Amino acid sequence: MSDHCQYSPHPTAQQLREWINSANALTRKIIEGLAPGKELVPQQATLNPPYWEFAHITWFHEFWIHRKGRQEYPSLYRDSDALFNSSTVAHADRWSIPPLSIESLLRYNNEVCNKTSELLSKPLSDEDAYFIQLVIHHYDMHNEAFAIMWQSLEYPMPFEPYSVSTKTVFNKKFIEFSKTDMTLGSSTQQGFIFDNEKWQHPLTVEPFAISSSAVSNEQYREFVLAKGSQALPKHWKQEGGVWYERFYDQWRVMDDQQAVRHIHYEDAVEYATQQHLRLPTEAELILLMATNPNDWQASDLWEWTSSPFLPFAGFTPDPYLDYSQPWFDGTYQVLKGWSPFTVERMRRLGFRNFYQTKRNDIFSGFRVCRL
Ligand SMILES: [Fe+2]
Structure with a gap:
């Protein structure tokens, strides 16, 4: 079958x-x-x-x-x-x-x-x-x-978000994980899955420390201002000493504590490198997201991982051949999590989102690990 x-x-x-x-x-x-x-x-x-x-x-x-x-x-x-x-x-x-x-x-x-x-x-x-x-x-x-x-x-918001991140208490805490045996991928017993989740396989993750919250607007702004104003994200502006970010057709006062969004992979890597940190792997981010939600702060963003989007061992395409297979060329990175516009049924830990490294139009952010 x-x-x-x-x-x-x-x-x-x-x-x-x-x-x-x-x-x-x-x-x-x-x-x-x-x-x-x-x-x-x-x-x-x-x-x-x-x-x-x-x-x-x-x-x-x-x-x-x-x-x-x-x-x-x-x-x-x-x-x-x-x-x-x-x-x-x-x-x-x-x-x-x-x-x-x-x-x-x-x-x-x-x-x-x-x-x-x-x-x-x-x-x-x-x-x-x-x-x-x-x-x-x-x-x-x-x-x-x-x-x-x-x-x-810059059109008006097309529909109400499914979730709005209400937690704005940003902290610089890192969560330590000891060496962990885990599984990556999905099995036939987990309801609907996409072909790129095939198949569940064991993996040992070495000890790591990951930030409990995603990089904030304030942290990213300090980094980007040091590079010069030409590096500012396009949806940001400063007027009369106040920072604003655009959300659809409105300019809103920037919340320094919120996770920075519309960041592409290469900028995320540059930020992490400059801070002597690194992005988490797909497995590390899954381990974090599988822990008690009170212990870490969700960003309500797709979070970049350092894992390129590649097939797991034993991958075979499902009937919609072009869902995953054409994109296993090493130019896409895996993202985990969800955005405010991701419906609940899509917010599965096994779901592997993937985008090319220059995409910053998506609702993307990132968190970091210690080196
Ligand atoms: Fe389509």
Whole structure:
């Protein structure tokens, strides 16, 4: 039996129905909330045309749940594979597709959702349950991607965050870990997983000391000012002696104690090196995050690790071949944690997020370890 049919247990049909409906409703709310003209975005590597992205999300939904990942099975939208398959439509070409009618995209989305509703009223095979969960996570990740894109574009916040970091008591405490035997990766018994989590394997982590909180705005500002004002993050400004940071379309007085965000990997490494510290590995950050949440401070950010995004031993791709495999080229780093716009069901310790080292549009921060 294929790996992906063995991820168990899976949620009830009622739970899957709730999740897919709410995830899709959020995508539609984001798209329908765009002010006229705002669907046109500049052609940049970190952006996607929003209507194209919405079409792609619906296409992915239909392709995996109803077409079983096979182009020979008909689609409800003409030429959908040629237009909306992210694996084959080059990034730059997404801007040269003829204008998409939002009405026809909403209709396509409705029709696909109706088919899923029908499917969910009958007994589900393990494979159906897998693909429904894959599609739900795909909505979730694109919804977060919209939140990231809207922040970059200085648009209003597209939806309420799932969590707001309320702990602002920053401290410089390091937590000591003794030599630990642990496991990394996931097994078939942990519910839905992504292929890059295969498989659970033992690992011994040498003693280390990790900061209980992520690097703060104040700490990072001292570091960056020493380098010169040209090194300031783009979402920062100083006016009348007061520091501000931009959150969507608003400038807010900077909270010195909050974790610094929108930092890319290379700047995080430079900060750590300059302080005679280092970034934690993926395993070290997992060990910290697995301890009592009262003992360390969550940053509500994706935190960079020093671990490149590489397959674990025994990796094989699941049916969505392009989820992980094309990105194992050593130019991506693993991030752990979650952002305010990460839905609860995605906040699994086993989840391995990964981005290229220059990405600072994401809600990313970092913490440090002693050398
Ligand atoms: Fe996608």
